[in-house]
Amino acid sequence: MNTDQAFELLIEAGVTEDTSIQTVRRWFRERKITYKGSGQDTGYILNNTDQAFHLLKDAGVADSTAVQIVRRMLREGQIEKVGSGIQKPTYPLKESASKPLTNRPSDLDMMIRQLKVKLKAQDEHIKGIEHLHQTSIARLIQQIDILKKDLMKLEKEKSEFQMETKKLLKENIDLTNELLKIKGELFKGKQKDPEFEEKVHTPSPSHTIDYRQKLGLSKMASDKEVLTRYKKLLKITHPDHGGNASAFHFIKTDYDQFRHSINLK
Structure with a gap:
């Protein structure tokens, strides 16, 4: 055992620092310890309980106190083994090889480890929630983009349909104006004709309004198809x-005239 280890033993026994220094110097002179310490704080291990007990007794520590200290040091792993309790140790004592203390986890260490495990689990849970949240946001953004595209498509179709409607309305107006022009010419040329009034109110087949052509339908389209197209335009x-x-107003006028022409009330 070196001087540092001896000094630590005395401090553990409750001996004052000054007394411990003097005792270590005496032990060194008496060759009870053979090596000087390095001056650094190091753990120490005694060979057996007999060595520890006799050294403490030599330092003036009471028997009861020495026994308690030796038992505590033995429990804490600072003494290698239990001595016979009979033989007195032979001096000089050999320096015991330093042996790391057995660090048994305390209750506090166990609690700290458990808390770390719980914190890690909570972190993983939070990461999972964040990932789910980000995934939900990404899906929502994707759905919004799809809806925007569908809306743009519908807007385009609506615009095209409105353009087609305007085109049909223009054709309807042109045909109406043409009809009025024809009626005006007939009125001017045949004002003195006795049968004028009857001819004006009963147009010949050659001057009958072609409702199907105005609506862009086939000449073979049925009256029901013509009515359906008019209703759609009116809406x-x-x-x-x-x-x-x-x-x-123009479409409603044509619609009423067509209904009258097919004798539909």
Whole structure:
């Protein structure tokens, strides 16, 4: 045992620092310890309990106190083995090889480790929630993009349909104007004709309005198809639905005339 280890033993026994220094010097002179210490704080291990007990007794420590200290040091792993309790140790004592103390985890260490495990689990849980949240946001953004594309497509179709409607309305107006022009010419040329009034109110087949052509339908289209197309145009151009009042008026006039021409009330 070196001087540092001897000094630590005395301090552990409750001996004052000054007394411990003097005792270590005496032990060194008496060759009870053979090596000087390095001056650094190092752990120490005694060979057996007999060595520890006799050294403490030599330093003036009471028997009861020495026994308690030796037992505690033995429990803490600072003494290698239990001595016989009979033989007195032979001096000089050999320096015991330093042996690391057995560090048994205390209750506090166990609690700290358990808390670390719980914190790690909570971190993993939070990461999982964040990942799920980010995934949900990504899906929501994707759905919004799809809806925007669908909306743009519908807006385009609506615009095309409105353009087609305007085109049909223009054709309808042109045909109506042409009809009025023809009627005006007939009125001017045949004012003195006795049969004028009857001819004006009963147009010949050659001057009958071609409703199917105005609506862009086939000449073979049925009356029901013509009525359906007129109803659709009336719904689109109705002012309550954001349509044009003038266009609605022209289409309604044609619609009523067509119904009258097929004797439909």
